[in-house]
Amino acid sequence: MTDQPLSGRRILTFVGDIYEDLELWYPKLRLIEAGAEVVVAGEKARHKYEGKNGYPCVSDAPIAEMNSADFAGVVVPGGFMPDKLRRDPKVLSLVREFAAAGKLVAAICHGGWIPISAGVYRGVRVTGSPGIKDDLVNAGAIWEDVPVVIDRHFVSSRKPDDLPDFCRGILKVLGAK
Numbered sequence: 001m002t003d004q005p006l007s008g009r010r011i012l013t014f015v016g017d018i019y020e021d022l023e024l025w026y027p028k029l030r031l032i033e034a035g036a037e038v039v040v041a042g043e044k045a046r047h048k049y050e051g052k053n054g055y056p057c058v059s060d061a062p063i064a065e066m067n068s069a070d071f072a073g074v075v076v077p078g079g080f081m082p083d084k085l086r087r088d089p090k091v092l093s094l095v096r097e098f099a100a101a102g103k104l105v106a107a108i109c110h111g112g113w114i115p116i117s118a119g120v121y122r123g124v125r126v127t128g129s130p131g132i133k134d135d136l137v138n139a140g141a142i143w144e145d146v147p148v149v150i151d152r153h154f155v156s157s158r159k160p161d162d163l164p165d166f167c168r169g170i171l172k173v174l175g176a177k
Helices: 021-033 081-085 089-100 109-118 130-138 160-173
Strands: 010-014 037-042 048-050 056-058 073-076 104-108 148-151 154-157
Touching (some): 021 073, 073 160
């Protein structure tokens, strides 16, 4: 039997068209491997979304029906998807609720746009795609150009090459080895 330190814990992740394929799938599979249940929420339930590199993902549930109390945290992949989803008031309220409750808020690459729009990065040490560095700084975040930044329950990374560090950071915040 494999070690499953996250058994019984649920993690939310978002999906939408032109999501960054690896930034959704790598953490999802790593969290499942650690025993977590990962719920992929999109604007519609059971809808097939196309990744930036063509890999499809079918959502498990609609974002509108998600409740932060049902999850240990949220993982926000990048790609072009976050630019659209950050306009959804439900996405922003969920991220605010996770942040206020001290639950995991993890964002990689352009995924940082969602916590920026949710207003939860003021005074938080983060990294992200160099393309959104100015947005992060203007949102009051403290920028670092490193593979992963862990600041309390916030985990952030810059790009797909940082995914191993990003996932280790997520597991550390969730209390798993």
